[in-house]
Amino acid sequence: MAVTALGAGTARRPVVRLRKMEDERWLALALLAPTAILLGLFIAYPFAEGVMLSLSSARVGDPGKFVGLKNFFKLADDNIFWTSVWNTFWYTGVTTVFKLALGLWLAMLLNRHFRGKAIVRAFVLLPFIIPTVLSTFAWKWMFDPTFSVINWTLFKVGLISARINWLGDADLAMASIMVVNIWRGVPFFAISLLAGLQTISPELNEAAAIDGARPWNRFWYVTWPLLLPVTMVVMLFSVIQTFADFQLVYVMTGGGPANATHLFATYAYQIGIVSGLLSEGAAVSLAMFPFLFVIVVVQLLYIRRVETR
Amino acid sequence: MANAKRRYVLKLAGSAAAVASTGLAGILATGRAPAFAQTRTVHWLRWVDFVPASDALMRKELMPQAEKELGIKINFETVNGNDLQPRATAAIQSGSGPDLIQAFNNNTYIYANSVVDLTELAESVGKREGGLYKYCRSLCSDGKMFMSMPWAVIGGMIAYRKSWFDEVGATAFPKTWSEYREVAKKLKAKGRPIGQTLGHTFGDAPTFTYPYLWSWGGKEVDADGKTVVINSKETFESVKFMQGFWKDGCDEGALAWDDTNNNRAFLSQTISATLNGASIYIETLRKPDQYQTEKGGPMNKDILHAPLPAGPAGQFGMHLNQSDMLMKYSKNQDAAKAFLTWMHTEANFEKWFVSQKGFATPPTAKWEEHKIWNEDPVMAPFKVAAKLGQAPGFAGLPNQKAAEALSKYIITDMYAKAVQGMAAEEAVKWAEGELKKIYSV
Numbered sequence: 044m045a046v047t048a049l050g051a052g053t054a055r056r057p058v059v060r061l062r063k064m065e066d067e068r069w070l071a072l073a074l075l076a077p078t079a080i081l082l083g084l085f086i087a088y089p090f091a092e093g094v095m096l097s098l099s100s101a102r103v104g105d106p107g108k109f110v111g112l113k114n115f116f117k118l119a120d121d122n123i124f125w126t127s128v129w130n131t132f133w134y135t136g137v138t139t140v141f142k143l144a145l146g147l148w149l150a151m152l153l154n155r156h157f158r159g160k161a162i163v164r165a166f167v168l169l170p171f172i173i174p175t176v177l178s179t180f181a182w183k184w185m186f187d188p189t190f191s192v193i194n195w196t197l198f199k200v201g202l203i204s205a206r207i208n209w210l211g212d213a214d215l216a217m218a219s220i221m222v223v224n225i226w227r228g229v230p231f232f233a234i235s236l237l238a239g240l241q242t243i244s245p246e247l248n249e250a251a252a253i254d255g256a257r258p259w260n261r262f263w264y265v266t267w268p269l270l271l272p273v274t275m276v277v278m279l280f281s282v283i284q285t286f287a288d289f290q291l292v293y294v295m296t297g298g299g300p301a302n303a304t305h306l307f308a309t310y311a312y313q314i315g316i317v318s319g320l321l322s323e324g325a326a327v328s329l330a331m332f333p334f335l336f337v338i339v340v341v342q343l344l345y346i347r348r349v350e351t352r
Numbered sequence: 353m354a355n356a357k358r359r360y361v362l363k364l365a366g367s368a369a370a371v372a373s374t375g376l377a378g379i380l381a382t383g384r385a386p387a388f389a390q391t392r393t394v395h396w397l398r399w400v401d402f403v404p405a406s407d408a409l410m411r412k413e414l415m416p417q418a419e420k421e422l423g424i425k426i427n428f429e430t431v432n433g434n435d436l437q438p439r440a441t442a443a444i445q446s447g448s449g450p451d452l453i454q455a456f457n458n459n460t461y462i463y464a465n466s467v468v469d470l471t472e473l474a475e476s477v478g479k480r481e482g483g484l485y486k487y488c489r490s491l492c493s494d495g496k497m498f499m500s501m502p503w504a505v506i507g508g509m510i511a512y513r514k515s516w517f518d519e520v521g522a523t524a525f526p527k528t529w530s531e532y533r534e535v536a537k538k539l540k541a542k543g544r545p546i547g548q549t550l551g552h553t554f555g556d557a558p559t560f561t562y563p564y565l566w567s568w569g570g571k572e573v574d575a576d577g578k579t580v581v582i583n584s585k586e587t588f589e590s591v592k593f594m595q596g597f598w599k600d601g602c603d604e605g606a607l608a609w610d611d612t613n614n615n616r617a618f619l620s621q622t623i624s625a626t627l628n629g630a631s632i633y634i635e636t637l638r639k640p641d642q643y644q645t646e647k648g649g650p651m652n653k654d655i656l657h658a659p660l661p662a663g664p665a666g667q668f669g670m671h672l673n674q675s676d677m678l679m680k681y682s683k684n685q686d687a688a689k690a691f692l693t694w695m696h697t698e699a700n701f702e703k704w705f706v707s708q709k710g711f712a713t714p715p716t717a718k719w720e721e722h723k724i725w726n727e728d729p730v731m732a733p734f735k736v737a738a739k740l741g742q743a744p745g746f747a748g749l750p751n752q753k754a755a756e757a758l759s760k761y762i763i764t765d766m767y768a769k770a771v772q773g774m775a776a777e778e779a780v781k782w783a784e785g786e787l788k789k790i791y792s793v
Contacts, residue, residue, distance in 0.1 A: 212607070317437050
């Protein structure tokens with residue numbers, strides 16, 4: 044009897060609300076809704092707000108009025124802005140090349156079997172795990188013009204006779220922040236590429252070795268093509284992160300000396316938040332978008348080509 | 353087990369909901385907030401004081417006393433001075449944050465739309481204490497309202513090692529820039545350069561570069577407050593001289609220093625002189641055993657203070673003006689005002705002032721007579737710092753445009769660019785272009 048009763052219950056027609064979900068279109072909409080709401084709330088809305096802000100004359104405590112593209116025209120005539128543009132490209136380019144080279148090298152080493160492999164892999168991640176502000180402060184001390192431990196070591200070893208002005212010289216300051224970015228970014232490349240390397244069957248390399256391929260040829264003709272899709276994705280993430288880097292430069296140099304190390308993000312902060320010129324700060328921030336958009340589109344197209352090859 | 357857990361969770365949720373609903377109903381019925389929400393809290397944001405004893409006094413003595421006497425709770429927060437402006441901007445834009453925010457120099461003009469008029473309090477304190485200094489008044493009031501309550505001025509003087517200056521034949525501190533350069537050259541040759549920042553830092557950089565510019569006869573803008581006049585023969589001369597002075601006599605690593613670097617460098621005896629508040633000297637007084645000269649004596653016996661040297665157009669000073677802004681978004685404006693009034697009563701303010709040992713000069717004339725100025729002759733030059741200061745924006749007013757120029761470090765960067773190798777003419781032209789973007793709008 045109980046079974047009959049249960050059967051009768053389940054056979055009841057679903058309520059209208061649930062029936063709608065049987066239609067794939069509605070179901071898809073329902074499933075997509077949370078993501079769409081989140082993206083809309085935290086990405087699209089701030090972005091639209093940023094665009095509106097950049098088209099206004101808003102200052103701190105003053106909503107301002109619509110001024111069209113005036114802020115962008117002002118930027119075009121601002122040489123600190125152009126220094127920031129150049130710096131951002133230079134910083135992103137140089138650090139990405141080094142991070143890729145060192146990360147790949149480290150990944151190849153970590154892909155071998157040796158005692159204590161797990162511990163070494165864990166330690167490699169340390170620079171990536173430590174909060175950036177903390178590790179950057181440590182680096183700031185190491186590059187301190189007066190108390191630099193690097194200078195002290197070089198002096199004691201006899202390589203220099205006068206202090207190297209790490210953060211006080213425009214070029215050296217840029218080199219210093221690049222070193223820190225590379226130090227921090229290599230583990231991300233290494234671990235991601237290591238994951239990629241482990242998906243490559245060792246048999247392919249063994250077969251190539253049997254055919255007489257030397258190590259470099261095995262890397263170039265077997266490993267690298269198979270690793271390329273992963274590498275491109277890792278590079279894409281890294282480029283986006285580096286392009287919009289803020290905290291590292293802010294802590295190390297604050298964009299100085301004399302604005303020589305400003306990136307998009309630090310200059311936008313200087314103008315918008317410190318000086319209170321919100322609309323101009325938003326314009327600097329948004330100016331990053333087309334550059335980054337082009338880079339990302341080119342990279343994504345390349346990834347698609349690599350994957351469909 | 354699973355059932356038991358589920359039942360427990362449901363029970364807990366049910367009781368929480370019951371408490372919440374009856375609590376809310378209770379509040380609505382009585383029209384009164386529960387007792388814990390009634391305590392008014394005043395959030396006061398200030399810099400981390402360069403005299404740590406003063407922050408300790410605030411936390412351990414003055415704030416508890418104010419809480420007791422005023423029946424309010426005080427959230428006393430300190431941050432690095434360079435972070436005050438970002439905090440103010442974020443708070444104003446979000447409409448919530450500290451009730452009172454410390455402002456430096458003429459930053460108050462940047463936030464003029466977002467602060468409460470404090471004229472009544474400022475004028476009453478001024479009247480009671482022999483008058484507000486013109487310098488403090490011009491930085492905190494636009495003539496219509498006091499955008500902030502003047503708190504104190506951190507006098508900027510050159511702290512220098514007397515014995516080292518004596519060794520190179522400078523028994524009295526150089527009176528002019530040319531004399532200073534000659535002495536600096538000899539000091540640098542002995543590995544004891546002058547330490548001066550030209551970085552983006554709120555205190556030591558602009559309080560050096562602005563008076564330096566004025567002493568040569570250069571100025572940002574004309575008295576009309578509109579015409580940019582930086583591109584002058586006088587400015588050019590000052591930039592040319594700075595290039596030589598920097599190379600001959602300064603620590604070239606100081607270009608990126610913040611306000612703390614020169615303190616550390618002086619205390620570790622790598623520089624012989626630096627423009628600073630009195631914090632270096634006060635620190636050596638606090639720890640005489642730790643800070644010793646190379647000959648083994650206490651360093652505090654070997655430090656003297658002097659104003660910046662004179663240039664062809666005279667001798668100038670610009671000192672770090674500190675004031676407190678009462679924010680418009682604050683829901684505790686009355687409590688915050690009552691607290692500020694309490695803090696500025698003579699008996700309470702004096703405790704803080706004494707703890708500063710002369711590092712800070714109050715904004716009113718009466719304090720010049722305080723006995724603290726007679727206790728230590730080394731501190732005597734700071735007594736009249738607030739009286740003699742000249743505000744940024746000279747020859748115009750220290751208004752919003754001048755504040756923007758200051759917060760963008762344009763004058764400081766002009767010199768920084770020149771000492772990094774840019775031709776003097778180009779550096780001046782660059783500054784002119786940047787200033788015109790501000791003043792021509």
